[in-house]
Amino acid sequence: MLLWVLLSVCCLVAAQQRSSSYSGEYGGGGGKRFSHSGNQLNGPLTAIRIRVNRNYIVGLQARYGTAWSDYKGGSLGDLEEVFLHPGEHIIQVSGKYSVYMRQLVFVTNKGRYFRFGKDYGTSFNAAPLFPNTVLRFFSGSSGSVIDAIGFHWDYSSSGCTHCNK
Structure with a gap:
């Protein structure tokens, strides 16, 4: 009986659809760590500074x-x-880095793209692993510039009933 319960739980967990993924970290190893993981509870990503x-990419705010x-x-x-x-949601981020971030290019599901910084350094391309997922929040490290950045993907919280409005 215990074996049957364990198998049932394992099958249920395996059958649950995955949605979150992570791309990164791109850039160097310096700076102080940051994460916007708690900010996503306020709702979907709606603007970027x-x-x-x-x-270099000097600073970031979302x-x-x-x-x-x-x-x-x-x-x-x-x-x-x-x-x-x-x-509108960000569905892809590409860019360039050396020791620090040099360029970020954001692509949206509405076909718009936003380019910041210089086209110089090692290239990267970040996109979610699972269909219909979008950029939910950023993490990385920074000092006087953005040293490194990572991208966290999941379903949009547009229909989120527990998020702050």
């Missing part, structure tokens, strides 16, 4: 629902801001 200078995350990175460079349309 990127600070760039002539060589809006989840209507709440902005803490800013990560340095203060020098030009600040650029992008707002996603309702129902």
Whole structure:
């Protein structure tokens, strides 16, 4: 009987559909660690602020629902801001890095793309492992620039009933 219960539980766990995945970490090993994992509870990713200078991605901030995350990175460079349309989600991120992040290119499900930084360094391409999943939040490390970045993918929280509005 115990064996049957254990087999049933194992089969149930194996049958559950997976949805979350992680891409990264891209960049160098310096800086202080950060994660926006708690910010995703405010809702889906709705806007991004990127600070760039002539060589690097200097800083990053994201809006989840209507709440902005803490800013990560340095203060020098030009600040650029992008707002996603309702129902629009990031489905791919590519870019370049050397010791620090040099370029980020975001692609959305509505066919828009946003390019920040310089086209120089080692290339990467980040995308979710599972169909119909989107960028949910960022993690990485930063100091005076963004040293490294990772991307966390899952289903959109647009229909989330427990998220803060």
